[in-house]
Amino acid sequence: MSAANATLSAAQARRRQPPAPVPEEHEFGRLELLLRLRRNPLTIWRTRHFREPIVAGEGLFGYGVVISDPDAVRHVLVENAANYRKDDLQRTVLAPGLGEGLLTAEGEAWKRARRTLAPLFTPRSVAALAERMMAPAERTVIRMARRRSGRIVDISADMTRVTYDILAETMFSNAIAGGADAFGKALTRYFETQGRIDPLDVLGAPAWLPRIGRWMARPAISFFETQVKTIIAERQALHAGGGWKPEKPDLLDALLAARDPETGTGLSEAEVGANIVTFIGAGHETTANALTWSLYLISLAPDVRDALEAEIDAAGQDLAAAALSGERLALTRAVLEEAMRLYPPVPSLSRTALADDVAGACAIPKGALVVISPYLLHRHATLWQAPEQFRPERFLPGAREAIPRYAYLPFGAGPRVCIGQQFAMVEAVIVLATLLQRLRFDYAGAEAPTPVQRITLRPGRGMPMRVTERQAGPRPQPTAAN
Numbered sequence: 001m002s003a004a005n006a007t008l009s010a011a012q013a014r015r016r017q018p019p020a021p022v023p024e025e026h027e028f029g030r031l032e033l034l035l036r037l038r039r040n041p042l043t044i045w046r047t048r049h050f051r052e053p054i055v056a057g058e059g060l061f062g063y064g065v066v067i068s069d070p071d072a073v074r075h076v077l078v079e080n081a082a083n084y085r086k087d088d089l090q091r092t093v094l095a096p097g098l099g100e101g102l103l104t105a106e107g108e109a110w111k112r113a114r115r116t117l118a119p120l121f122t123p124r125s126v127a128a129l130a131e132r133m134m135a136p137a138e139r140t141v142i143r144m145a146r147r148r149s150g151r152i153v154d155i156s157a158d159m160t161r162v163t164y165d166i167l168a169e170t171m172f173s174n175a176i177a178g179g180a181d182a183f184g185k186a187l188t189r190y191f192e193t194q195g196r197i198d199p200l201d202v203l204g205a206p207a208w209l210p211r212i213g214r215w216m217a218r219p220a221i222s223f224f225e226t227q228v229k230t231i232i233a234e235r236q237a238l239h240a241g242g243g244w245k246p247e248k249p250d251l252l253d254a255l256l257a258a259r260d261p262e263t264g265t266g267l268s269e270a271e272v273g274a275n276i277v278t279f280i281g282a283g284h285e286t287t288a289n290a291l292t293w294s295l296y297l298i299s300l301a302p303d304v305r306d307a308l309e310a311e312i313d314a315a316g317q318d319l320a321a322a323a324l325s326g327e328r329l330a331l332t333r334a335v336l337e338e339a340m341r342l343y344p345p346v347p348s349l350s351r352t353a354l355a356d357d358v359a360g361a362c363a364i365p366k367g368a369l370v371v372i373s374p375y376l377l378h379r380h381a382t383l384w385q386a387p388e389q390f391r392p393e394r395f396l397p398g399a400r401e402a403i404p405r406y407a408y409l410p411f412g413a414g415p416r417v418c419i420g421q422q423f424a425m426v427e428a429v430i431v432l433a434t435l436l437q438r439l440r441f442d443y444a445g446a447e448a449p450t451p452v453q454r455i456t457l458r459p460g461r462g463m464p465m466r467v468t469e470r471q472a473g474p475r476p477q478p479t480a481a482n
């Protein structure tokens with residue numbers, strides 16, 4: 001692959017410029033802003049947001065500061081993180097489904113949960129789970145390869161399914177009471193209904209006023225709660241009866257055994273349940289979107305695809321080991337990182353200031369809404385060369401080190417950085433390599449896909465792709481579970 005700043009031919013550059021909403025120059029009125037927030041929050045960013053390090057002013061939520069200056073980002077997320085809490089809007093939208101899981105907890109409860117859960121996601125713990133990720137990835141390839149070659153399918157649905165299957169396998173050894181499919185469908189419904197920002201929340205209306213989205217999500221939420229309780233009760237019964245002797249413990253075993261290193265106490269049953277739903281909620285759409293956009297971007301760049309196929313063919317059969325090696329699948333990893341730069345699965349982080357502060361010479365008054373948008377940061381004119389172009393070379397060893405730490409934030413930063421980061425990267429590399437070992441993906445939509453923000457950043461109308469089998473390369477073998 002060419003170096004990070006190599007020039008592309010005009011035709012290559014055009015092909016490598018994937019779709020994004022074109023930012024407007026003019027300021028929006030309140031109603032227009034509200035409509036844009038509801039339809040697609042990515043469209044609220046104007047040209048100045050992509051050029052200026054900090055944009056502050058009165059907005060729909062009161063006084064707001066949008067920060068895209070890496071030093072000020074570090075100040076808010078790391079150095080003075082104690083002065084910022086996740087904002088109420090984020091909590092109202094997420095909390096009903098995710099309960100007091102790690103993502104939505106605050107204060108002492110969050111600190112205790114984070115200490116207790118951290119050992120589940122260390123590189124060593126993730127390495128122990130990597131092998132379990134292989135079977136669901138291989139099943140996906142076989143399922144896709146069995147369809148008529150050249151058929152057009154919405155691959156975003158396949159990616160959602162494989163990341164869900166991997167969570168079901170690593171979390172519960174796939175022993176889900178009532179069936180993995182029903183659980184997965186309820187989860188998708190939850191995100192579709194819950195993921196839209198309700199105008200009532202934006203206007204600060206009291207919580208007892210019914211929100212249509214939340215009302216529609218109720219069946220999905222109560223379905224989760226019952227299912228999760230059943231799964232935990234069944235596993236506890238198996239532990240108690242000595243009937244559970246897996247070769248390697250899964251995440252549910254680890255959750256049940258987890259102890260706070262400071263106090264020695266474990267998690268309550270409600271906390272175990274809330275964190276199961278949190279891990280699935282936080283970990284499956286996000287990784288699925290990273291994979292979906294990666295496959296789309298690869299289809300725009302035949303030279304990248306050739307190099308990827310060569311790398312994967314040379315990596316050997318044990319893709320889990322290759323993914324963990326960090327070197328053998330360096331380009332595969334770089335493609336995923338570049339896809340998450342252009343389409344960060346979590347496109348916006350928001351916080352409320354607890355006391356007056358100053359970040360990057362900008363005064364942040366108590367109560368201000370602080371928005372740090374990975375989508376803006378990752379496309380900021382002052383931070384990237386050709387920010388709108390797909391150039392995975394930026395993330396290859398040798399070039400990656402030059403990227404300022406706080407200019408690239410797909411997993412956030414500071415104390416609330418994604419706990420599942422290593423898990424997600426190992427999983428995504430394994431799935432992408434397993435798919436490309438055997439299959440080819442060509443975008444088949446009449447128009448370019450539209451990136452839309454619904455908590456996560458996904459293609460608005462799915463991702464239609466023509467899937468064909470590659471001629472060379474080793475083949476995953478069907479197993480009884482396929």
Ligand code: HEM
Pocket residue numbers: 086102103104114278279280282283284286287290344345346349350409410411412413415416417418419420421423424
């Ligand atoms: C590509 C995949 C993923 C992306 C892009 C991603 C992104 C993020 C981001 C940006 C945050 C910080 C949010 C904030 O500061 O407001 C976060 C937090 C979190 N993520 Fe992920 N995530 C991914 C996968 C996962 C996976 C696989 C899991 C679990 C299995 C997970 C579990 C969590 C949890 C529990 C938190 C809350 C951490 C805390 O507040 O202490 N994520 N994630």
